[in-house]
Amino acid sequence: MLQHLAQSTPATVIGKLDTIIGKDGKVFINPGNFAGTKRIMLNLRLADGKQGNIFCSPAVSKLLREKKMSSGQLRGMPVIESTTNKDADGKTSIIYTVTLPGAELVELPLGELKEWQVKSLSLEELVDL
Numbered sequence: 001m002l003q004h005l006a007q008s009t010p011a012t013v014i015g016k017l018d019t020i021i022g023k024d025g026k027v028f029i030n031p032g033n034f035a036g037t038k039r040i041m042l043n044l045r046l047a048d049g050k051q052g053n054i055f056c057s058p059a060v061s062k063l064l065r066e067k068k069m070s071s072g073q074l075r076g077m078p079v080i081e082s083t084t085n086k087d088a089d090g091k092t093s094i095i096y097t098v099t100l101p102g103a104e105l106v107e108l109p110l111g112e113l114k115e116w117q118v119k120s121l122s123l124e125e126l127v128d129l
Contacts (some may be wrong), residue, residue, distance in 0.1 A: 011082040017054075017098055018075040022047025027074075040064060042098065054079065057099040074098065 014020070019028060021044055028043040040056040056064065060077060063069035077098045084093045 010078040011097075013078045014081045014096075015079060017077055017079055020044070020046070020079055028070075034065070052096075054096040054098060057097050059100050060098050077101070124128070
């Protein structure tokens with residue numbers, strides 16, 4: 001039943017965008033993608049000549065579009081690596097995402113198990129009779 005949970009890997013912060021691209025690295029955007037409403041995709045050219053794509057999280061994409069985050073601030077954002085679940089062919093993909101700080105997983109302390117109590121309302125409270 002929980003097999004799909006065992007196949008996914010928790011997101012891991014691998015460094016800041018600036019460190020990943022290197023001193024002479026470059027970031028390119030497609031203006032059409034930037035003007036859209038989906039997650040912004042960045043095209044990276046690393047200092048060592050390697051190229052790749054990386055997505056911005058929905059929150060980072062929104063801040064960039066609203067001009068509430070500068071390109072300098074984007075360079076300082078953490079990048080997380082996550083692995084997708086296996087598809088129908090048994091393949092997984094690694095996804096890299098520029099996200100806001102605090103993307104690392106933190107444990108949620110779980111309190112004592114309690115049943116959800118629904119407040120019941122009488123018909124008189126809902127309808128003017």
